[in-house]
Amino acid sequence: MxxxxxxxxxxxxxxxxxxxxxxxxxxxxxxxxxxxxxxxxxxxxxxDPRRMLTTTVRVRGGTLPLVPVRSSAPLPQHLLMEVARALRQVELEAPVQEHQVVLENVFDTQVDIVTSRPLNAA
Amino acid sequence: MYDVIIVGAGVVGAHIARTLARYQLDILLLDKASDVGEGTTKANTAIVHAGYDAKPGSNKARFNLAGNAMFDTVCRELDVEFDRCGSYVVGVSEEARATLEDLYRRGLENGTPGLELISGEEMRRREPGLTEDTVGALYAATGGIVDPFALCYAAAENAVANGVELRLETEVQGFIWEGDAIVGVETNRGPFRSRWVVIAAGLWVDDLMHEAGLEGFTITPRKGEYFVLDREAKTAVQNVLFPCPTPVSKGILVTPTIHGNVMLGPTAEDIEDKENLSTTAAGLNEVMTGALRLMPQLDARWIIRSFTGLRAAGSTGDFLIEIPDEVQGLLVLAGIESPGLTASPAIAEHVAAMLGEAGLPLVERPDFNPIRHGTPRFSLLSREEQEALIAQDPRYGRIVCRCETVTEAEIVAACHAPIPARTYDAMKRRTRIGTGRCQGAFDTPLVLEIMAREYGVSPLELTQKGGASHMVVRRTKEVAE
Amino acid sequence: MKQLACDVLVIGSGPAGLAAAWEAKQQGAERVMLLERNDELGGILPQCIHNGFGVREFGDDLTGPEYAYRWIAKAHEARLEILSETMVLDVGRDRRVVASSRDHGLVEITPRALVLAMGCRERPRGALAIPGSRPAGIYSAGTAQRLVNMEGYMPGRRFVILGSGDIGMIMARRLTLEGAEVVAMLEILPYISGLRRNLVQCIRDFDIPLELCTTVAEVRGRDRVESVVVSGVDEQWRPLPGTDREIACDTLLLSVGLIPENELSRMAGVAIDPVTGGPYVDESFCTNVPGIFAAGNVVHVYDLVDDVSENARIAGRSAGRYVTQGAPPEDGSVRLLAGTNVRHVVPHTVHLSRLEQEAVVLNLRVRQPIEEPVRVEVRAGDEALVSRRYRYARPSEMIALTLPSALASRLAAYDAVNIDVIS
Structure with missing residues (x-):
């Protein structure tokens, strides 16, 4: 109906x-x-509702302890929490480039997680 | 073994410590809080009273007058801002005229200098924002404003610099007895023995008196709620303005603060809980209503903060300062409510004299130094002085609190001062960070970072005011799943 | 004191300052200097890690840091002179600026034109006079955002958020993604105060309970927040007796409004509109003090960063022209007054000779929401000089209305016109 x-x-x-x-x-x-x-x-x-994911990942030796990241395209909404959880385990090494790929094809979605700013080494 | 243990590092205890530090004595100053001045001292009306309203012949009248006269010297020695700006009691009804005259006569009887009755017209000329109902006022030239915490801190710091030992987070749980004599205190940090115990414990003094076997005297916490207004309000309020007192209260004041804000309050409500520092909708409403009665154009949008203070109202209505006959080795200061701040330096002199008379040898120390230099306050300096400071220490060039213009160097200095600022609130009281119109929204992350660095701890360990008042609870990525 | 000179000085390098400085340079101002108190440019943008920025400005859906870096790249390309970690202490009517920094000490800068781009700040707890105790664990949403996104610390585990401003909603999602619990978002008004998309993607998507017409009546807790008492409110926003409920939490976040930051403006003698909290400006974003312009959230708080940049460009352009072409002639102007259901209109005045050359976009905010088609009108007496239809009018969404150049001659007959929003 x-x-x-x-x-x-x-x-x-x-x-x-x-x-x-x-x-x-x-x-x-x-x-x-x-x-x-x-x-x-x-x-x-x-x-198939989709949303952008924006969060942070840890950085070792950077001017800040975290660098912001984003999904390269909207992700299936039901995966947001799971991807955020997976990203808690990631730690990058400074220096970090803008749009550096953090997780490629995350959960087989064809979407990457990339950094959204550069970060210098401390 | 100490000569004297002072229980309570409020403004009274701190002055006693500093005064006794003049002599060759081993002195221990104790407080159960994480900082000095954490009780009534940090939250009151911040006025140095002229002394016209205390009952003639009372301790309040005597020590108010004597204390008031000492303020210029004490504040100069201790590098504490003090403005003897005078104060007014403003009458806004016909009945008030009689009250003003009564106060004037009582003031003369008390020996208060510089009193003057002025007309409503003259009063409104001096304070144009006052209500049109103003019928007259009592001017007291010797009234003033001060930062009570700064005074307490400075006295305590000067005491420490002169050899007094300060122990915070040390709570007296009982006394050590030898027969009828008290010879020390039991605390959460172990026992401390001494020849004399002076209790200046504000709200908690009656509990300690009962512990010492002294019955009869009680303290009732009298709650006072306040508003602090933005500096912008200073354009509307020039003077310390009391309303006419009623039998129950001195009423809601409107007063500038030494830091350039305006303060409204307090209410006066007797409560039971000595730790109830909460504000209430009714109380805050009463503050605003009362203030508007004097100054109808005050703007509620100027409010940046509200707080509650508890006065230690004693059951006798007067200051009790005595060496009780029943117990040896004990000196009690109880019921030191308003005008306790004003009276504090004079009370300290009196306490020293009492102890001397009671046999404590008061031999002057040749190296006693009454002078204390506070950390330079960047915002109060001339451009030339500011430049010189930055040249000396570049951290003076970095402004961490934008509203109050507090620099990194001032925060660092407070971390390494004789009485270090261990908590955010302690830092705030010393440096004025977070007291402006943004109330810490900008500085908090920066201050946490600086304090963590200077103390070599994680921000996770820092608290707002001791105990379990942590400011951050975990690292962002460390989740207990 | 070290003396510096420049053509245009911009205070603040957030989205407004960057756009204004860049635009001033485009206008031919040679020495354009940008002052920033943080160690990096971008103002608040580096902590706004969510997306939704730049759709209009760059045609891309960017996060705050990405939006900032696009502008920072432009700033470097345009060879703007940048002084970071520098805090302005004083501004005079003569545009003389005194600033302080660790590296340079005090510097005095006298520009030929000055752009105020300090942004805005959050309304603190004190301003709301919420009764109760004063425990640790009460933060403004923006402070929490900085702690969580940049410093790497969580201010609590179990949150109640008071106010439904955008930062509050964004933080509700952010905290949830970082494993904290957001047990309630409360809004005293009958409608949310932030963007509706954030209601969907930050609140509803994460099943965060939103309660309208509700406020915090009391904060409880000794050392740390232990609970808040929430209460429904009547039309005057007073707590309604009998509607109290206690919610256990360890943190109260406040997202209860933004206030333009104008301490420095006041020092410079700039007149402030009590309604917007920002300077009175004309169509060029010039304040009452000649040569001092205002850009972005200093003027009034915009909904979107793209709006900030767009309007700040006008201020930057005006500042650039002021130094290259001199002060524009003072001629006839008309005042724009907030009329029916309009809280405020920016600019406050329009010079007719400049309107003749170029259309002027008015930004206005309504007082009450109207969830049906409305007309936004420029009225002089009984006459509607401009009338445009909109699908609805909401206080949370700024309305833009264009005054066409052709209107200049008709406005010449009036000192002031009203802007009305009527259903």
Whole structure:
């Protein structure tokens, strides 16, 4: 049976409120999105919700004890906690480059975890 | 074996320690808290009272007047900021005129110098923000403002510099007796023996008196809640302003602080718990309402902090300073509530004289040095002095607290001072970090880092105020799963 | 004291300072100097490790550090002169700046134009006067963010967050990812105060309980926070009797609003709007003091970093022009007043001759949310000079309205116009 659902698009900071008519995983119609990415977002929310992951990993010998990292693309939402947990075990060696790969193809998702800033050795 | 053990390193205990340090005596100053001045000293109205309101003939009147007269010298010797700015009691109703005249007469009887009754018009000329209802005021030229903690700290530091031994986190649990005589104290850190025990334990003095077998006297913690306002409020408040007292309270004051803020308060509520330093919605509301009665244009948006202080209100209504007949070797100071801060240096002189009369030999030490130099406070210096300091120690160039302009060098100095700042709050009281409008939001991580470095410990070990008040609880990545 | 001279001096190297300095240089100002109190540039960005930055500015979804490094690269390319680990102590009406640093001691810098880009600070507990005890474990969300993301320490294990500002929501997710428990987020208003996307991806995604119309009525605990008493509130935000509930926690984070940082502005004699907490500015972001401009969150707190950079560019451009072309002629201007359901409008005034040359974008915030189509209007008396429809109006989302150049001639008839938001 079709149902009316409300989504807040997280693709960009505008955060459009989208009203969608959906049946199971199928999107029937929608309104409220300010751009084309809204439709893609709702489609994905219905079948395979994804989010960016941003966290930190430890660095040995750096000017800071941690370096921020990010996923190179959105990850399946249900994996966020697990990837964050795996990253607690990682320790890099300073100096660190920006966009240095920390974990490649994490949990077979085709997504990498990369650093989001350089960090000098102390 | 000490000559004198002083129990309680508040402003009274610290002054006694410093005063006795003039003589060839072995002195131990004890406090159960992690810092000096952690009781009533750190949280009160910070006023040096002129002495017009105490009951003529009382200890309060006597020591208020004597203490007030000593402040210029004591603060100069100890390098403590003090502003003898005068104070006002402001009447805002017709009935208040009679009260002001009563206070004036009582002040004359007490010998308070520099009192003057002034008209409402004149008062509003001196303090334009006062309510239009102002009918008159009592001006007391000898009133002033001071930082009570700074005074306590400086006296304690000067005492330590002159040979007094200070032990913090040392709680007296009982006395060591020989017959009828007290010859020391039992503490959580073991026993300490002495010829005399002086108890200046503020809120806890009655417990110790009972422990010594002295019944009858009780302390009631009287809660006072306060607001501290941003420096911006200083534009609206020039003077120390008391409302007319009522039979129950001195009322809610509006006063500048020595550091350039404005303080409102206190309430006066008798409670039971000597550790209940919480503020309440009703209390804070009373503070603001009371303050607005004097200064209707005060802006609640200026509030940067609220706090509670507990006064040690004694059951006799007066200071009790005595060597009780029942017990030998014990000197008791009890019920030292307002004007205890003002009275403290004079009380200390009196205590020394009492001990001398009771047989303690008071032989002056030739090397006693009453002068203490505090760490230079960068924010108060001229540009030339600031430059010279940075040239000497570049850490004076690094500002760690932006609101109060406190430098790294000042924090480092407080870590290595004779009485080190072991906790964040201790650091705050010494250097003013985190007391400004951002209330530590900016400096906290930096100060933790500096203190950890200077003490050679992990930030995980640092506390806000001793005990289990840790500021951070684990490293980010170390999770117990 | 060491004396330095430059054309444009920018105080603060966050997103506003970087954009303003870079833009001033583009305008032909030769010596552009950037002062930063931290050891690296970027202001607060290095600790904002989440993404959502740069979508408009760079067409990319960047994290805070990445956004900062893009700008830092531009700053180096443009050969901006940078003084880091330098704190400004004083600013005079004559733009004379005194700053302090470990390496250089005190320096005095007299620029031909000055840009204030100090950003904003968080509202502390004291400002809320939350009753209760004063234990360890009460932090502003931004302080916790720095501790967790940069210093590597967790301020607690079990958190209650008061306020639903963006930093608070971002930290709710961050703390959860780092193995802490966020047991509640409380908001005194009937709606969240941060961005809606953060409600989804930081709060709902992690099943964090959000309670609206609720506040902390009391903090309990002696050494460390042991619990908070939370309470529903009435329309005047007063706790409602009988709605109290105690929540065990060891930390209370505050995310209850940001205040423009204007201590230095005040020293310089810059007049401050009590509503925004920032300087009164014209369309060029010039303050009441000639040659002193304000950029970014110093003016009023923006929703997004991209907005900060974009508006700061205007301030930087104006400062650059001020030194290359001299002060613009003082001519007719019109004041923009916050009207129906508008809390504030920036800029406060618009010079008509400059509007003639270039459209001006107004930024405004509404007082009350309207969850239906609204009209944003520039009105003079009964006449609507501009009227534009928006899908809704929310206090948490700044509204931008463009005044076209063509409007200049019509505005000439008025001293002031109202900006209204009506359904």
């Amino acid at each position: 079709a149902e009316q659902r409300e989504f807040i698009c997280v693709t960009c900071p505008v955060g459009c409120s989208i009203e969608a008519l959906v049946e199971g995983q199928e999107l029937i119609e929608m309104r409220g999105q300010a751009c084309g990415r809204g439709e893609h977002f709702v489609q994905e929310e219905l079948t």
